[in-house]
Amino acid sequence: MSRPHPQGESAETPLYILMISLHGLLRGHDMQLGCDADTGGQITYVVEMSCALAAHPQVGRVDLLTRLIEDADLAADYAQAEEPLAPGARIIRLPFGPRRYLRKELLWPHLDQLVDRCLHFLRQQGRLPDLIHSHYADAGYVGQQLSLLLGIPQVHTGHSLGRPKQARLLASGRKAHTIAKQYNFGRRIAAEEEVLQHASLIVTSTRQEIDDQYGMYQQADRKRFAVIPPGTDTSRFSPPGRSKLPVAVQALVDRFLSDADKPLILTICRPDLRKNLKGLLKAYGENKQLQQQANLLIVAGTRDDISGMEASQRQVMTELLLDIDRYDLWGKVAIPKVVDQQAIPDLYRLAARRRGVFVNAALTEPFGLTLIEAAASGLPFVAPDDGGPRDIVANCRSGLLANTLDSDQIAHTLLALLGDSKQWRQRANAGLAGVWRHYSWSAHVSQYMKEVRKLLRRDRKRWRRQLASHLHSGRSALPVVERALVSDIDNTLIGDDQALMVLIDWLRSQRDKVAFGIATGRTLESAVRIFKQHRVPMPDVLITSVGSEIHYGAKLTPDKGWAQHIRHLWRRDALAAALAELPGLRLQAAEHQREFKLSYITHPQRMLPMQEIARHLQHHRLQAQLIYSHGEFLDVLPVRASKGHAIRYLAYRWGLPLQAFLVAGDSGNDQEMLIGDTLGVVVGNHSPELAPLRGLPQVYFAEAAYAAGILQGLSHYRFEQAFDNRLSQEEHHHV
Template sequence: MSTPDERPIYIMMISMHGLIRAENLELGRDADTGGQITYVVELARALGKHPMVEKVDLITRRIEDENVSKDYSVPEEQLEQNARIIRLPCGPRRYLRKESLWPHLDQMVDQCLHFLRSQGGRLPDLLHTHYADAGYVGRQLSLLLGIPQVHTGHSLGHPKRQRLLAAGRKASSIERQFNFERRIAAEESILEHASMIVTSTQQEIDEQYSMYRHFDYQRFRVIPPGTDTTRFSPPGRRKISSELQAQIDRFFSNPDKPLILTICRPEVRKNLKGLIAAFGESTELQQQANLLIVAGARDDIRQLEESQQQVMLELLLDIDRYDLWGKVAIPKHVSQDNIPELYRLAARRRGVFVNAALTEPFGLTLIEAAASGLPFVAPDDGGPRDIVQNCRSGLLANTLDSNAIASALLDLLSDKKRWRTWAKNGLAGIRRHYNWPAHVNTYMKQVSQVLRRDRKRWRRQLVITLDSGKSYMPLVNSALISDIDNTLLGDKRSLRQLVHWLKERKGKFAFGIATGRTIESAVNILRQWQVPIPEVLITSVGSEIHYGARLIPDTGWANHIRHKWRRDALEEAMKYFPGLTLQAEENQREFKLSYIVDPDKMPPLEEINLHLRSQQLFAQLIYSHNEFLDLLPIRASKGHAIRYLAYKWGVPVRHFLVAGDSGNDHEMLVGDTLGVVVGNHSQELEQLRGMEQVYFAKGHYAAGILEGIAHYRFDEIEPSPVSEH
C-alpha cells in the first residue's frame, strides 16, 4: 500500500443515492438530493486538484429513467482534470430512493470490481464512502481488496430514529419508511471496520456516534466541510437578479420587510411544520418579517413521492390555518444557480437564515449563509454547534419547540447592531475554517497517517494477495476449483506435484476449493495435508463462500441464496420420510440441512421434491456417495457459486477448470466450465461421460486434476477482452 509520501494516490469515493452530476445539482428535488450531494461533488473536485492525488473516481448509481435527466445515465462525466463521476448499474434502471436500495447493494460491490478490472487492474489506495448504503458497499470492497476505508456518515440511523420518535412518530411507521434496522446494523459494521471516520463536528462524535456499540474514539477525525466562496458572497459584491426578486416578491403583501429564509428538502426531519408553527403563532414575528421557504422543485404536489406530498400538503394546510397568505413565499422552481442570490437577497434585507431541522449532523446551508453575510438560527444539535463556535454568526435553538424557534428569530431580527457584527463575523469565520483548500489539506494529512499506519496491517491481512501486496481476484482471467475429498486429497505424491504447479503460477489464476465440508473442517483437512489455504473456499455444498486466509465471508452470496429458504419448516417436513437421519450438529449450517441416508429406505428424490413443493417449501436436494443428502436453498450449490464468482470477478465461466468425483460436483462440472472427473469417481457421474467439456481422467485424485489441466491446456488460456464499464 503506497502512501502520499511515496507517490500520488488514487481515491475511490462512493455515494450511492440521490442525483449526482457535475453541474446544476438538483438539490431539494427529493429527500435524497441534498447537502451530501454537494459535499461529495465538491470534495471530489477539490481532491482532484491536490498535488498528491493521482485521480479521484466518484462512484454512483447509473439511472436510466424518463422522469429524470439523461445526464444520470451517462457512464462517465468529468469533474476536473483528475476527477470524474463514474456511474455503474445497480438494481433496476429507474430512480430509487435510498431506503429501496438495500437489496441491490451487493450488485454495486460486483460492479465496482468489474469497473476496476476494466481499468487495467489499478486498484485504489483508499476508499471513501458516504452514508450507510455506500459504507456497506465500501466495507465489502475494503475486505476483498485490502484497501483502507474512510467513511463519512452524513446522517446516522440511531439519532435520527430517536428524534423522530421524540417528535411523535410511531416506531412501526418509521421502520417501514426508513428501514432503520438494516441501516443501523450496516452502520455498526462500518464503525467496526473503517480505518477513519470523518465528521464535520465534535458533537457528532460525542453525542451521535457514541450511541453505537462499535464506537472507537480514536478512529474519528473532525474535518469541517468547505464551501465554494466563489459562489457565496455578501450582497454588496454581486447584483441580485431583478427577475428572481420579482418571482419571490409576488408572494408578499409587503416585500420590503426583513426576509426569513429556509432552504431544505420537503421531508419530516427538516421540520417545516415546526417552522410554520413558530411563524404562525407569533404575531410579532409576522409583523417584523416575511418567510421564504425553498423546499425543492415541483410542478404538481400530487406528482411528488408520497412522503414529500404529505409534508407539502401539511405545509399548505398550516399556512391556511394560520392565515399566512401574503407573508409566506413557497416558489415552485428555484434553480441551484439562484440559491446564492437568495442568500444575498435575505442579507440585503437584513433577514435571517433558519434551519429548523429536528437533527442536523452537517449544516452546509449554515456555512453558505455565513459566507453570504447572513446570520442564522439553527438546531442545538450536531454540526451547528461547531459552526456557531467557529463563525460567531448564529443562534442555537431547541427546534423541537416552535416557541424556541420564534424566540431566536425575533432575538436576531430585533438587534440591528448585533446583526451587522454577526454578518461580518460569518464572513471571517468561513475564510478561516470552511474553505475547500483547508479541508483538503487537513484531509490529506489524516489520510497519509491512515495509509502509513495501515500499510503493514493490510499486507498481513490481505484476503487474496500477490507478491506485490495487491489483491488479484479482480485481475485473474481463470480459476482452478477442486473438490477436496477423493479429488484434491487422497494421494500425497500427486498432491505435492499439484501444489508445486500452483505455487509456480501463483497470481496467474485463482485457486479454490468446492466441498461439502464446513469451512472449519475444510481448513483443518487442508492444513493436515499441507495444502496452502486457497484464494476462494466454497464450502457446505456451495452454501457458503469465503476468501483467503482470513476466511472473509461473501455476504452478497448469503443474501442472494436466502431467497425462499425456510430451514426450520424444511426440517419438520423431512421427518415424514424414512431412511433419513440428521447428521451431527457441526455439519448443519444456516443454509444447509444435512442427512445420513439409508438408500434402501429413502424414497426417490422426485417424491421428496413433490412433497416439499406441496407444502410451498423450496430446496435443492444434493445426493452424494449413496450416503449423504443435503438440502440447500434453491439458489445455492457448487455450480451456482462458481457462476456467481464468474460474474462477480469478471472471469468467463469457460475459464473455470473444475474437478470433482461425486454427485454433489455434478452441477459445477457441466455447462461451460472445463470439467474434470478424476479416475476414482463415484458411479453417480458416469452419466456425464461423453458430454462436451467433461473430461474423464484416468489418474486418481490430484493426478487426475493434473491430467485435466494438460488436456484442456489450462496453462495456456489467454486473457479475453474486458468489457467496457
C-alpha cells in the same frame, strides 16, 4: 495489469482516492438538491470535496463512484458512465440493480452486485486506489467489502446514522414495525456497526456526532474518529456587495409578496418531516409581530405537482399549504415551485441585502451546511441548539441557537436578530471571517490529508504492499481460461456418481477453456481424500475450510497472499475463549479446526440467535465472520475469509469477470458466493437456508440434485458457449 504505485509512499506518488456515494441524484452541475429526500447536502459535499481533493498537490486522482440510472423521468446525465468534474476528478457511474431510480432504502439487495462491478472497474484501471472513502451506510457497506477484498484502508463519513434516526421516529410515536419496513433499519444499522468496526478512519463534522450519535453504537472506537468540518464554495457563496441581483431571482420571490421590501426570513431544506417546516410556519403564523417585521421565503425542493411527490414529501407540502391558508399568510409567504440550484447563492444574497435572517428549524441537525452558506453570504442565522450548529456558532459567531421543538422560541430568536441592527451587522461580519478561517475547502482538505498521511504510515502499510504484489503478479499458474466452474463438495458435487462422471467428462472436454475449482467447508486433507475416493481429478484451485485457505493444482501449492490477506484482525484464541462462554456450542473434532477457522456443532434449542452471538463478540471487541449451515454447524472465520471473498479474490487475480464464474452450492455457507455477479446454481437438494435467494436474477434453482443439478445449471446459463462476445455486451448493462 501493471503493478500498483506504492500506497502513500511519497509526494512523488500522488494518491488515488476512490470516493463512493451511491444514493440520490449526483452530477457535477445543476444539482437537483431537494428533488427528493435522498438528494440533499451529501451530494454537494461529495462533489465539492472531490474537486478540492483533486486540487491538492499530493492527490493525483479522485474517482467519485455512484449509481448509473437509466430512467425516462430523469435527465440523461445520470446514465452517463463517466463525467469530468475538475482536473484529476471525475464521476464514475456503475449500473447495479434495476435501471430505474430507487430510493436509498431499496438499494440494499443490490449492493453485492455493485461490489462485483467495482472490482471489475478497478481491474481496468491499472492501479488500485490508495484509499477508499465511503459516504453513508450503503456506500459504507460497499466500501467495506472492497477494503476487505483488496486490503485497501477505508475512510468513512456517515452523514446521518440509523440508530439516532430510529430513536427519533420511535419517540415521535411511529410504530417500530412500520419504520423498520420503510427505512430498512435492521440492514442499515448492522452495516453501520460493521463499518465502524472495520474502517481505519471515521470523519465527522462535529464532536457532538461522536459523543451523542456514534455513542449509540457498540463499535465506536474514539481513537479512529477525526472531526473535520466540511467546507463551502466561497466562490459561489459571498455577500451581496454593490452589484445588482438578477431580476429573475427577485421576481421569483417578490411575486408572492404584498410588501416585498420587508426583511426576508429564508429557509432552504428538503420537504422532510425532520426539517420541521411545520414548526417554522407555526412560529411565523402565530406571531403577528414577526409577520409585520418580515416576509418568509420557503425553498423546499422542486416540484411539478404535489400529488406526484413521494408520500412523505407530499404530506409535508400539503400541510404547509394548509397552514398558510389557516394562518392567512397569503402575501407574506413565498413558496416557489421550482428554484434552480444556480439561483440559491443569489437567494442568500437577496435575504442579506434586505437585512433578513436565515433559519434552520430542523428537529436535530448533525451539521448544517446551509448555515455555513448563509454565513459566507453575510446572512445571520437561527439554528437548532443541537449538534453541528453549536460548533458553527462557536467558530463563526454568526447566528443564534434556539430550541426548535418550541415554535415560540423560534419566533422570539428571529425577532431578536431582526430587531437589533447592531447585532445583525456584527454577526454578518463575524460569519464572513469565520467561514474563511474554519470552513473553507482548503482548510478541510489540509486537515483531511494530515489524517490520511498518518493512516497510510501505519504498520498495515507493509502487508498492504505485500498483498498488492500478490494481486498484481500477473495471471496465475492456472491455464489461460475463459471461464471457471466452482462447486461445493458435499451434497453438491458428490451424491450422484453417474451424474458426477458426466460432469467430469464435460470438464475434461473443456480443459482449455474452463478452470475447475471447489469451495468447501472441508479441510484440504479431507477434500483430497474425497476426490481420490470418487475419482475426481484434482481441481485447478481448492478453496477449503469455508474459504479460509486457497491451494492450487496437483501440488496443492498454498496461496500465501490469501493467508496474509485474511490474517487481519484474526484473534483465534480470544475468539475460542469468548465463544466458550455461550450455551449450545461445542467444538468439533481437532481435525476440523484450522489456523483460520473455528468449527462448532450447535444445539439449536440452546444456542443464542446469530445476532446475539455477534453482539457477544463485539462486546469483547472481537471481529469474525459467523457462518451457520445445515441447521447444526457454525464456522467462525476471519472477517476477510469466506467462499465468496475467496472467489472474488481469484477473479481479481486471474483477471476474469465474475460473470465468467459459475458457482454451485447447497447450503448456507455457500450463500455469499452465490450472490452478486457470479452465475449461481442451487442444486435441487439444497438446505432451506438458501430459499431466500430464490428470485434473484443470477441465482438458478435446479430441479435435479447433486452433480445433475450442476449440469442443469451449465445448460441454463449456456456455459459451454464462448463467453467473450456475451460478456463484452453485458458488462455495462443491468442483469
